[in-house]
């Protein structure tokens with residue numbers, strides 16, 4: 001069965017065509033600068049990468065071009081071959097706890113959460129509508145970043161603020177990267193042959209979040225009302241004292257919007273190092289003795305280590321810790337820095353096992369109290385698998 005896994009942004013659309021249950025990626029690609037000048041799209045197929053510069057005035061045109069390209073390149077021979085389209089949806093509030101079949105009525109319900117994810121949700125919905133237009137007979141499925149986290153209890157998801165903020169304005173912790181954490185939990189549970197694992201899942205890429213999972217249920221996660229909270233990230237600050245905003249608004253005469261933008265886009269590794277949000281650049285500068293880069297790396301590793309220690313306590317002792325996403329899968333330096341900072345938990349890195357990138361591997365010694373695995377994430381596959389399941393149920 002061929003399933004399209006889609007991630008639509010405000011001016012972009014990423015897709016992966018996956019054969020299931022074999023889990024083979026048939027083709028993938030990216031439509032860029034939709035609605036802007038010099039738009040283009042790139043399709044990867046059979047080891048080749050073809051870029052076409054063409055006007056893409058809106059998402060519907062982009063989807064039409066995508067389907068035409070799949071047909072013209074003989075990647076599919078008819079529209080019916082695509083048996084489902086799975087869409088990454090960022091915010092489903094506390095209402096959507098699992099993936100759902102998307103209809104206009106469901107899209108209206110999802111749109112209620114646009115205010116909570118103004119940059120993502122409207123774009124996700126636009127992507128779905130474009131596919132509904134071009135593939136009206138194909139099942140469309142929404143897979144939410146927030147869904148996996150809906151098992152959190154009030155004790156974890158509430159902020160200690162006036163209760164009315166939650167009741168009237170939906171201010172609570174939602175958590176993000178749920179599709180990735182769910183995939184990691186599924187992969188490690190299958191690998192270890194247990195479904196009662198207590199897992200600390202660390203998704204550390206440009207964005208980052210740590211999630212405590214017990215028997216497949218999220219107990220707590222580091223991102224919050226928005227993806228700004230939690231650990232230090234590439235450009236995001238993670239947790240800070242909320243009063244800093246008021247103070248900085250007075251001192252700098254910048255607006256709350258400007259300051260929030262700085263917390264999202266000019267903080268984290270970039271803000272402290274002054275060099276880059278990319279951990280490779282920061283690592284290189286640190287190796288060359290740049291003090292701010294060294295400081296940024298140290299802060300980054302410590303914030304992650306502190307969350308792991310906190311979640312180990314919350315879970316009353318984790319069975320396994322997993323590292324994933326760009327930094328977790330690829331940076332042996334950052335992996336070592338993090339593991340060295342959780343030595344008090346009895347975690348012991350085996351340095352001879354740490355020199356690799358992007359594979360599922362155990363990196364701790366046999367006598368490490370908690371084993372640590374690197375597990376490459378695959379959100380596209382998780383989206384496709386959910387879509388297949390709903391497509392099969394509704395055949």
Ligand code: AMP
Nearest residue numbers: 205206207278279280325326327330331
């Ligand atoms: P993601 O958001 O998961 O795509 O992760 C992107 C981030 O992963 C980049 O910003 C880099 O900081 C990091 N990254 C990717 N490759 C490497 C690498 N080989 N070594 C260190 N960091 C890497």
